[in-house]
Amino acid sequence: xxxxxxxxxxxxxxxxxxxxxxxxxxxxxxxxxxxxxxxxxxxxxxxxxxxxxxxxxxxxxxxxxxxxxxxxxxxxxxxxxxxxxxxxxxxxxxxxxxxxxxxxxxxxxxxxxxxxxxxxxxxxxxxxxxxxxxxxxxxxxxxxxxxxxxxxxxxxxxxxxxxxxxxxxxxxxxxxxxxxxxxxxxxxxxxxxxxxxxxxxxxxxxxxxxxxxxxxxxxxxxxxxxxxxxxxxxxxxxxxxxxxxxxxxxxxxxxxxxxxxxxxx
Amino acid sequence: xxxxxxxxxxxxxxxxxxxxxxxxxxxxxxxxxxxxxxxxxxxxxxxxxxxxxxxxxxxxxxxxxxxxxxxxxxxxxxxxxxxxxxxxxxxxxxxxxxxxxxxxxxxxxxxxxxxxxxxxxxxxxxxxxxxxxxxxxxxxxxxxxxxxxxxxxxx
Amino acid sequence: xxxxxxxxxxxxxxxxxxxxxxxxxxxxxxxxxxxxxxxxxxxxxxxxxxxxxxxxxxxxxxxxxxxxxxxxxxxxxxxxxxxxxxxxxxxxxxxxxxxxxxxxxx
Numbered sequence: 001x002x003x004x005x006x007x008x009x010x011x012x013x014x015x016x017x018x019x020x021x022x023x024x025x026x027x028x029x030x031x032x033x034x035x036x037x038x039x040x041x042x043x044x045x046x047x048x049x050x051x052x053x054x055x056x057x058x059x060x061x062x063x064x065x066x067x068x069x070x071x072x073x074x075x076x077x078x079x080x081x082x083x084x085x086x087x088x089x090x091x092x093x094x095x096x097x098x099x100x101x102x103x104x105x106x107x108x109x110x111x112x113x114x115x116x117x118x119x120x121x122x123x124x125x126x127x128x129x130x131x132x133x134x135x136x137x138x139x140x141x142x143x144x145x146x147x148x149x150x151x152x153x154x155x156x157x158x159x160x161x162x163x164x165x166x167x168x169x170x171x172x173x174x175x176x177x178x179x180x181x182x183x184x185x186x187x188x189x190x191x192x193x194x195x196x197x198x199x200x201x202x203x204x205x206x207x208x209x210x211x212x213x214x215x216x217x218x219x220x221x222x223x224x225x226x227x228x229x230x231x232x233x234x235x236x237x238x239x240x241x242x243x244x245x246x247x248x249x250x251x252x253x254x255x256x257x258x259x260x261x262x263x264x265x
Numbered sequence: 266x267x268x269x270x271x272x273x274x275x276x277x278x279x280x281x282x283x284x285x286x287x288x289x290x291x292x293x294x295x296x297x298x299x300x301x302x303x304x305x306x307x308x309x310x311x312x313x314x315x316x317x318x319x320x321x322x323x324x325x326x327x328x329x330x331x332x333x334x335x336x337x338x339x340x341x342x343x344x345x346x347x348x349x350x351x352x353x354x355x356x357x358x359x360x361x362x363x364x365x366x367x368x369x370x371x372x373x374x375x376x377x378x379x380x381x382x383x384x385x386x387x388x389x390x391x392x393x394x395x396x397x398x399x400x401x402x403x404x405x406x407x408x409x410x411x412x413x414x415x416x417x418x419x420x
Numbered sequence: 421x422x423x424x425x426x427x428x429x430x431x432x433x434x435x436x437x438x439x440x441x442x443x444x445x446x447x448x449x450x451x452x453x454x455x456x457x458x459x460x461x462x463x464x465x466x467x468x469x470x471x472x473x474x475x476x477x478x479x480x481x482x483x484x485x486x487x488x489x490x491x492x493x494x495x496x497x498x499x500x501x502x503x504x505x506x507x508x509x510x511x512x513x514x515x516x517x518x519x520x521x522x523x524x525x526x
Contacts, residue, residue, distance in 0.1 A: 043330040057490035195413035214489035376437035381494035
């Protein structure tokens, strides 16, 4: 088993004619050629399940998401389709670049947050609760429109401070067990924790059907599992910490293909 | 390991709720099937008939990463004609709370006797598939499985 | 909830053996789990699944709690004539659900 090298920090600063500055910070994470999606750590059976749209349970949520996409909602009496048309066209590549900077709130927003924002503001409908069937279904349906496309999150310069906060959270030890995300997912990926293999924590397939949950779930649900796992008090659903952390992880996973709706053990 | 009864399960539950912190960490163990109860369930299915090994192939991964969803395919060597076909395929287990898993009822219209599904396995155990043919005979296959369950169970 | 994803080939040749797949949305609550309050979550499963082809039963299953959540079945039938495949499943509460698929057989 290859031990990852000690903390490596690489910064690139490029000041072009337009004063454009691009900064890319890589610390301690798997080097690009060693990045593996959680897909690669699964059994052959789980991989086969993910790749078969006729038996992947996540596709049930995708199907419901499509129904919701076309359903008129709220006081507006508008469906998603009324503004966005055919999701296969308008949503292509969208999930692969989230979280994005949201000007109105001056901070990043995740896809679920964006869906609910549209519901509240554009459709004048009640936002869906976190982890509700409807929210997972819409996120799965929209996510699937980017399936196979490379993740492109994090290009926006304004996301930098939030990316940094997400990175700090990822590296911070927490809970009674005093582990950071990095302790497992950077330093010990590929090794076993009890009987399962530790993946590298690339959120390449969310929302996903987790066999342990026997249910569809969001990345935030997964974060909460992990926080409880190290005996830390999890942040509530929708917490900005989760969005910052997702921003960090999706940026770290840039270039890897999106797999939504994925299967994970 | 007892097969358990209604009142035994109530007692376990009372202990669990009264026990608080430490006991809450112990996973509730419901009553379990045993090799004996599986044998009884098989007897209920086949009656006095003999069960012969053969004709049936139980396809299931021997090392199961997650017991919550285990793909299973059963094949029976049969022409599936109105004169000679598979009536029923019954799947049994040894360690889940109940010995039955699923029964499939086929007809000569199937063309082939191949069925797939996904099952749950609570522990490492043997799984038995028994096919009842139209001539009244019973045939079986057995698979020995190791089930490893994931860590960090969600609270 | 999208109650099921049914997969039947839209067209087949007469006499061809076709594969039918059904993925049904259901948590298949076993009755052996404890909920957050420590009490057993009551059993609630689909216990019967049935497929008919132009009214004649071609496949059925008796399900027990050991069938995984969001049950999946794959089985075969001989494409004999054009028409309708009907899928029916019943849960412990006695609620039945129905889905259909059309097939053209040439």
